[in-house]
Amino acid sequence: MRNEITIGIDATNIRGGGGITHLIELLIALRPQQLGIQKVVVWGGERTISMLPNRSWLSVNNPKMLNKGLFCRTIWQIFSLSNSVRSYGCDVLFVPGGAYVGSFKPVVTMSQNLLPFENSEIKRFGISTTSIRLLLLRYIQSSAFKKSEGTIFLTEYARQMIENHTGKLSNTTLIPHGISTKFFKEPRRQCRIDDYSDNQPFKVLYVSIVNQYKHQWHVVNAIAKLRAKYGYPIELNLVGPSLLPAMNRLQQQIDYDDPYHKWVRYHGSVSHDELVEYYSSSDLGVFASSCENLPIILLEKMASGLPVACSNKGPMPEVLGGSDFYFDPENSSEMSDVINKLVCSPEFRYELAQSNYKKSQFYSWSQCASKTFNFLVEIANKSAV
DSSP: OOSOEEEEEEETTOOSHHHHHHHHHHHHHOOHHHHTEEEEEEEEOHHHHHTSOOOTTEEEEOOGGGGSOHHHHHHHIIIIIHHHHHHTTOSEEEETTSOOOOOOSSEEEEOOOOGGGOHHHHGGGOSSHHHHHHHHHHHHHHHHHHHSSEEEESSHHHHHHHHHHHOOOSSEEEOOOOOOGGGOOOOOOOOOGGGOOSSSOEEEEEESOBOTTTOHHHHHHHHHHHHHHHOOOEEEEEESOBOTTHHHHHHHHHHHHOTTOSSEEEOOOOOHHHHHHHHHTOSEEEEOOSOOSSOHHHHHHHHTTOOEEEEOSTTHHHHHOOSTTEEOTTOHHHHHHHHHHHHHOHHHHHHHHHHHHHHHTTOOHHHHHHHHHHHHHHHHHHHHO
């Protein structure tokens, strides 16, 4: 086994969201000397590179083509990346974005986006450039997974979903993301709904990008049903960036269910520090996505000591376990019933919050970094034989 391994990371298509969080946290948590790693080299866009930690063993590269659109980034990856990786003497190339079309070997790919592999979710976008892009991404990622020397999955659900398209992959491992320590907060005492009022409402929080498969409009309607039927003083806070036309659909639902904007609050994007405050000041988390790989936002809610009413789709039951707090994210009546069950029982909420908090301890960035880079070193050593 070699003691001075150089690892390359292709971050050409890591632009934001969970992908950039994953890359930053991996590099912060990495202790290269303990794993026999001499250097890590990253290729990425200017914004991505600027967010990475400053480390003596970390070398960053920002070719001008990577600051342009997808077409330019792909052309650079095809024709320039492999030679650049070889010039740095890399022993293995890690592609966390999952899309790779270069000639360098060995390569370890990673699945972080299941949207291209879920036909029912692609249909939500109709005949559009988004649908075409997702189908093209499915083809590129499937090819990359099949050709790579190793593939990392975040959940068993994701592995099964992708292998339904690619067939059985030869060398895979399961390494979930971690949770930033800033989010950890032990569950607090839960109050009865009668203890809340219009001046001090029961606060429900849904954090996620507003997109077709996130179903914020169904959450708005579910809370509206509770307020209309029981008169609960519930406030819904929606946090996250937005995409059209999903934002238009959300706004229409808000105008219908809360025409005077009394109890729905859309806050847009917020910083991580602000997000910690939203978690701390909320009474119940909701997660209504129908397509996920391993949602960091759900993990953050768990670590923050929040009880969560959750979608029954994708890997969510694998992450949360249990059975009494799931709903169909496209059925606002079912969602309303589940939320009502939690609202009515402070004991159930506290029990659920405790369970979530305990499960969240499993998701550590230091453990994620150790397992990820150990796998990369293993692939590098196998390929050198």
